[in-house]
Amino acid sequence: MKNTDNRACIVGAGPGGLALARAFKNLGIEFDVFERHSEVGGIWDIDNPGTPMYASAHFISSKTHSYFSDFPMPDDYPDYPSNQQIFEYMKSFAHAFDLYPHITFDTEVISTNFEDGAWTAHLSTGERRTYRWLICVSGTTWHPKLPGWAQDAANFDGEVRHANAFRHMDEFRGKKVLVIGAGNSGCDIACDAAVAGDQAFVSVRRGYHFVPKHIMGIPADVFADKGPNLPLWLQQRVFGGLLKFLNGDLTRLGLPKPDHRVLESHPIVNSQLLHYLGHGDILAKGDVDRLDGKHVVFKDGSREEIDVVICATGYEWKVPYVDPRFFSWKGDRPDNYLHMFSRTNPQLFGLGFTETNGGIYKLFDSMADLIGRTILTMRDDAKAWTRLENRIRTHEPELSGGIRYIESDRHATYANIDALKDEFKALRKHMGWEAPKAGYFKPVTPHPTTPASLEVA
Numbered sequence: 001m002k003n004t005d006n007r008a009c010i011v012g013a014g015p016g017g018l019a020l021a022r023a024f025k026n027l028g029i030e031f032d033v034f035e036r037h038s039e040v041g042g043i044w045d046i047d048n049p050g051t052p053m054y055a056s057a058h059f060i061s062s063k064t065h066s067y068f069s070d071f072p073m074p075d076d077y078p079d080y081p082s083n084q085q086i087f088e089y090m091k092s093f094a095h096a097f098d099l100y101p102h103i104t105f106d107t108e109v110i111s112t113n114f115e116d117g118a119w120t121a122h123l124s125t126g127e128r129r130t131y132r133w134l135i136c137v138s139g140t141t142w143h144p145k146l147p148g149w150a151q152d153a154a155n156f157d158g159e160v161r162h163a164n165a166f167r168h169m170d171e172f173r174g175k176k177v178l179v180i181g182a183g184n185s186g187c188d189i190a191c192d193a194a195v196a197g198d199q200a201f202v203s204v205r206r207g208y209h210f211v212p213k214h215i216m217g218i219p220a221d222v223f224a225d226k227g228p229n230l231p232l233w234l235q236q237r238v239f240g241g242l243l244k245f246l247n248g249d250l251t252r253l254g255l256p257k258p259d260h261r262v263l264e265s266h267p268i269v270n271s272q273l274l275h276y277l278g279h280g281d282i283l284a285k286g287d288v289d290r291l292d293g294k295h296v297v298f299k300d301g302s303r304e305e306i307d308v309v310i311c312a313t314g315y316e317w318k319v320p321y322v323d324p325r326f327f328s329w330k331g332d333r334p335d336n337y338l339h340m341f342s343r344t345n346p347q348l349f350g351l352g353f354t355e356t357n358g359g360i361y362k363l364f365d366s367m368a369d370l371i372g373r374t375i376l377t378m379r380d381d382a383k384a385w386t387r388l389e390n391r392i393r394t395h396e397p398e399l400s401g402g403i404r405y406i407e408s409d410r411h412a413t414y415a416n417i418d419a420l421k422d423e424f425k426a427l428r429k430h431m432g433w434e435a436p437k438a439g440y441f442k443p444v445t446p447h448p449t450t451p452a453s454l455e456v457a
């Protein structure tokens with residue numbers, strides 16, 4: 001094996017990379033972070049080229065559930081902070097835990113190769129660095145996916161682009177806008193078009209359940225958390241009934257009836273789309289068939305004159321700088337053990353390749369701690385490592401929490417947040433690793449708010 005000084009290479013200084021850097025610092029693991037952009041924060045920096053961020057974007061989970069452990073969001077933040085506020089929060093996190101000195105900015109990891117038990121990272125500066133461990137935390141929203149008909153827009157007089165190239169509602173002034181897809185970003189962008197455009201349309205293929213951002217004045221995730229611990233079928237009945245009571249029959253707004261029960265798809269948390277549909281400022285349309293001159297033609301035979309089509313149709317997940325053999329893939333999603341551990345290369349990890357029904361940052365903290373502990377075990381305790389390596393290779397935990405998620409690329413590796421936390425606990429128990437307690441992470445510079453519960457699984 002090459003001499004790699006037992007260092008780890010972290011690719012990306014978004015929220016996931018920052019969580020890892022803080023965890024590794026605490027555990028005494030030597031590491032370097034490489035970030036191709038000039039600042040931390042990942043997608044939340046609207047100036048990070050290729051980010052899917054847009055001016056009106058706000059958090060989808062509430063600030064109550066979505067902060068890093070021991071670093072709550074400032075008290076004066078609203079329930080659902082804006083993207084600018086999240087970006088400020090990310091920078092203050094990196095300052096508070098003195099992470100900047102560990103990050104090399106404006107440096108992309110172009111490719112890697114694994115030889116003689118070591119990773120070599122080929123950097124955009126031309127340099128090559130060797131590491132024992134590689135942790136990919138380079139994000140999942142950088143490779144836009146377009147529908148087939150949108151890839152050939154030669155017959156269309158208007159403009160077609162992916163949502164990741166949309167920044168501000170002013171781009172819609174004086175235009176008829178069609179947004180494809182009613183995921184969380186699609187809903188926001190359709191609402192921007194309702195405000196600034198001449199007419200907005202949203203094309204939806206299947207029906208969804210829409211969760212309002214507040215229920216009885218409380219953020220929806222806080223409301224859900226306060227409820228009793230019901231069996232899944234009863235949760236679906238009660239929550240489904242509540243949404244029906246609040247939203248009524250969505251088909252009256254032109255939306256398809258949901259073809260699945262509540263909780264069986266990624267939550268769409270939006271209070272505005274139904275408002276604008278109810279006012280006629282957004283019109284619901286079905287699936288698109290083709291583009292034709294000034295028109296978009298829909299599968300039901302209807303056509304609309306459209307100036308701009310925005311495809312909020314998701315992203316391909318890629319780790320272009322790692323040989324695909326080292327992660328196993330399910331569709332276009334890495335299928336790692338507990339969403340982190342490569343099953344074929346024990347010196348390779350991914351973080352952030354997880355979609356779940358809740359705020360992700362405390363989960364990132366848990367994952368970062370588990371990766372760190374795995375590295376220490378591999379480094380210092382051969383007997384325990386044999387036990388862990390075997391588990392990583394062979395354990396196939398059930399992460400759906402008993403929910404039958406809808407069949408789609410997005411849900412191919414979708415995890416229920418409680419099931420994931422339970423599996424983290426089981427791994428800790430198996431290895432005798434204690435979960436960090438509140439106050440484990442101590443900021444170098446004081447934080448304006450009081451640390452709350454750590455809640456690491």
Ligand SMILES: Cc1cc2nc3c(=O)[nH]c(=O)nc-3n(C[C@H](O)[C@H](O)[C@H](O)COP(=O)(O)OP(=O)(O)OC[C@H]3O[C@@H](n4cnc5c(N)ncnc54)[C@H](O)[C@@H]3O)c2cc1C
Binds near residue numbers: 042058140360
């Ligand atoms: C509109 C929107 C709203 C969202 N709201 C929420 C929410 O409310 N709650 C929640 O928990 N999550 C939310 N998310 C999910 C969001 O993805 C995460 O919050 C988070 O940004 C993911 O962090 P990450 O570090 O994994 O990836 P990213 O934020 O994508 O960061 C990856 C970083 O890696 C860098 N990078 C990429 N490739 C390389 C390379 N080869 N070399 C060097 N650097 C590289 C990139 O420049 C980037 O800085 C939202 C997402 C969107 C798009």
